[in-house]
Amino acid sequence: MxxxxxxxxxxxxxxxxxxxxxxxxxxxxxxxxxxxxxxALMTIPIQWLPEKISFRAYQELFSIDFLFKR
Incomplete structure (x- = not known):
């Protein structure tokens, strides 16, 4: 036991x-x-790993236009 x-x-x-x-x-x-x-964000079935890696979201996030836009 x-x-x-x-x-x-x-x-x-x-x-x-x-x-x-x-x-x-x-x-x-x-x-x-x-x-x-x-x-590829809303695909069904869900893909855990991206087929193609994209850094576009980070490029937009850290771009000068995005940072200083009001």
């Missing part, structure tokens, strides 16, 4: 792993989506 302390630790680590996945998956999705082209 498994000791009570071992069961508590197992439950704690399993719960922590599941909660971590719920927190980290949207963060990774956001990062991966930032490298997709505009047409």
């Amino acid at each position: 498994i000791h009570k302390e071992t069961r508590k630790k197992t439950f704690f680590y399993l719960s922590a792993t599941i909660i971590s996945c719920f927190i980290l998956i949207p963060f990774f999705w956001m990062i991966l989506t930032s490298f997709k082209e505009r047409g």
Whole structure:
């Protein structure tokens, strides 16, 4: 029979792993989506990895026109 302390630790680590996945998956999705082209953002089925990596969103973000636009 498994000791009570071992069961508590197992439950704690399993719960922590599941909660971590719920927190980290949207963060990774956001990062991966930032490298997709505009047409690939809403494709069905979902593509986790972009077929073509695009830095266009970052080019627009850091462009002079975007930074100083009011």
